[in-house]
Amino acid sequence: MSISRATVVYCSSLLDRLRDGDTLICGEGYIFELERRGYLSIGSYIPVVVLDHPHVVRTLHEEYVRAGTEIVEAITFFGDRSHLKLIGREDDLELLNRQALRIARGVAHKHGLLSAGGICSTMLYKPDDPSVVEKIRRMFKEQIEWAADEGVDLIIGETFFDFGEARLALECIQQYGKGSPAVITLSASPSGMTFDEVPLAEACARLEQLGAVVVGLNCIRGPATMLPLIKEVREACRGPIACLPAAFRTNDQMKAFHQLRDLKTGAISNPVELDPHIASRGEIREFSRQLKALGVQYMGLCCGARPYLIREMAEALGRKPPASEFAPDLSRLASKESSDFEWSTKQYMKHILGIEDPDLELATL
Numbered sequence: 001m002s003i004s005r006a007t008v009v010y011c012s013s014l015l016d017r018l019r020d021g022d023t024l025i026c027g028e029g030y031i032f033e034l035e036r037r038g039y040l041s042i043g044s045y046i047p048v049v050v051l052d053h054p055h056v057v058r059t060l061h062e063e064y065v066r067a068g069t070e071i072v073e074a075i076t077f078f079g080d081r082s083h084l085k086l087i088g089r090e091d092d093l094e095l096l097n098r099q100a101l102r103i104a105r106g107v108a109h110k111h112g113l114l115s116a117g118g119i120c121s122t123m124l125y126k127p128d129d130p131s132v133v134e135k136i137r138r139m140f141k142e143q144i145e146w147a148a149d150e151g152v153d154l155i156i157g158e159t160f161f162d163f164g165e166a167r168l169a170l171e172c173i174q175q176y177g178k179g180s181p182a183v184i185t186l187s188a189s190p191s192g193m194t195f196d197e198v199p200l201a202e203a204c205a206r207l208e209q210l211g212a213v214v215v216g217l218n219c220i221r222g223p224a225t226m227l228p229l230i231k232e233v234r235e236a237c238r239g240p241i242a243c244l245p246a247a248f249r250t251n252d253q254m255k256a257f258h259q260l261r262d263l264k265t266g267a268i269s270n271p272v273e274l275d276p277h278i279a280s281r282g283e284i285r286e287f288s289r290q291l292k293a294l295g296v297q298y299m300g301l302c303c304g305a306r307p308y309l310i311r312e313m314a315e316a317l318g319r320k321p322p323a324s325e326f327a328p329d330l331s332r333l334a335s336k337e338s339s340d341f342e343w344s345t346k347q348y349m350k351h352i353l354g355i356e357d358p359d360l361e362l363a364t365l
């Protein structure tokens with residue numbers, strides 16, 4: 001008996017699924033998407049939406065699940081003590097974290113998927129300042145303890161610019177995460193190095209040796225410029241690797257989406273004029289196939305991700321998530337039932353598409 005992937009209930013743990021050679025999709029980019037929808041600000045990027053409009057967060061998670069994500073990550077990116085202090089809401093810290101974790105876990109478990117807690121680059125790290133390192137350790141500890149307490153299936157440490165901070169995050173997950181598997185990703189910088197000057201592939205290999213279940217790269221680079229770097233990571237690491245680029249059309253001259261320039265004015269597009277640079281559906285589909293061929297077992301999209309792009313990723317892996325019900329389907333346009341529309345169709349072809357002889361064109365379909 002065959003079981004449809006769309007209906008199967010995933011009960012396996014992250015470790016079991018990776019061991020089985022499965023590929024997991026983790027849709028991210030929540031902060032950018034919630035900003036686009038009007039629920040948080042560019043600049044501070046703090047997810048106050050979790051407290052102020054929790055139903056919006058729940059709905060967004062549901063949309064991602066519908067599109068094919070299998071790991072539902074709590075939206076706690078920059079939901080740490082220092083960032084909340086920045087906007088005078090430090091007192092809301094624990095509530096924001098617990099609420100984000102409960103929403104994510106609720107959606108994940110409703111669909112038989114995996115829920116994840118999340119910590120990220122604090123933007124405070126200074127390699128040679130023990131007091132800062134200790135401060136970050138305390139910040140990681142409290143967020144990890146809340147995540148473990150709320151019963152997540154794994155904890156993600158992501159977007160680290162420094163190897164030292166990534167290693168600290170891993171240590172803290174191992175120490176305070178009550179056995180939660182750790183997924184650690186580094187920011188895919190244009191230089192290919194961490195800020196503390198470790199080549200990214202080497203940094204991933206070292207994190208793997210230190211016990212991270214999955215290591216890899218996320219954000220900063222788009223698919224086109226992420227691909228060569230993730231190949232290096234694949235060669236350097238033995239176990240499962242993660243790849244979650246930003247969903248923007250980066251290139252060899254502008255490897256990071258922060259470097260992209262407006263095609264008309266030449267001005268830097270980040271952070272408010274990035275929409276013209278969003279990767280296309282076809283690019284994400286092809287990129288996902290390439291990742292699969294490389295043996296990347298944990299893939300997703302970061303900043304710029306949208307549910308329809310996650311659906312492309314899922315379909316590229318041969319899956320049919322619920323949102324595939326409404327995937328593009330142009331077949332009806334040429335069906336017999338559409339004969340009522342024939343006249344208008346030909347007019348459209350002639351006047352909008354500029355096709356001189358629509359009858360001839362249709363005959364070749």
Ligand SMILES: [Zn+2]
Nearest residue numbers: 219220302303
């Ligand atoms: Zn990102």
